[in-house]
Amino acid sequence: MIHLITGGSGSGKSAFAENCVMQSGASERFYIATMKVWGEEGRRRVEKHRKMRQGKGFVTIECETDLKSLCLRDYRKKSNHRSNSSTSVLLECMSNLTANEMFEKGGSVTEICERILDGVQSLAEQTDYLVIVTNEIFSDGCEYDEDTLRYIDLLSEINRKLAQISDEVTEVVFGIPVNLKKRIR
């Protein structure tokens, strides 16, 4: 199943997402980091998130672009893996992946959107529980330059499409999860 988690910067969505994975009971946990690390601030951010995950048994995978070619099997610890074990994946964050795909790989909004959705589908097929963290950046009313507006429209389209294929959608507000969708199974 796919669980989409959204919220503003500093809303507590990362911590909530990690808790969801911990509570899912999955024995194998992967963390897919999408942020391109620039400079000291970027390194500190990575360090903060690594500390948060410490001791929770996540295998960290870095994936800045081309999610579709990611194969969890390549990162699986052979000693831990049993054929009947369940797997969960935390993908963080869609806003970074989208920026990387748009500014590094390029293409039309439709193409980029399709590439990312294909990547998500491929990942969902490799895991029992997929948690995707995305970002709320749509309500500041600023008139940005063309590229930025294109990025905003692209991420909003991706978020809508992800919500459609998700079984569960949650908005996190100051650490409080607000359920937006829950598919009855």
Next chain:
Amino acid sequence: MILIVGGRGQGQTEYAKQCLNDLSESKEDGFRIADGNSDEPKMAIGADLILNLHAFVRSVMKVGGDPRVFTRELLESAPEIVTIDEVGCGIVPIDAFEREYRDEAGVAGQLFASHADQVFRMICGIPQRIR
């Protein structure tokens, strides 16, 4: 009246059209739609579906009009469904026009919300009824 709000691109237009389809069974003649992103403000008066009210407010302000006079008139023309973007959640802009625009868009949204029978807030394309 149904008011549909949300951040940029959160699915307001799509949901508004869906709501309009539900209404269309009760109305024989066609619906008039006006979109703030492409139509002149005067086109909005008397339309059944108003898309992007914030953009109409901006257009009125751009030509030096009074957005409150416009939104009053628009409200009195009794549209069935209205969508508006939430534009007030960023840093206060340095530019005076942009500051005034955000406030006026907010005032317009409040006016319509106070007269709406139902208000939905969209996020990731999902409507949440908040009134």
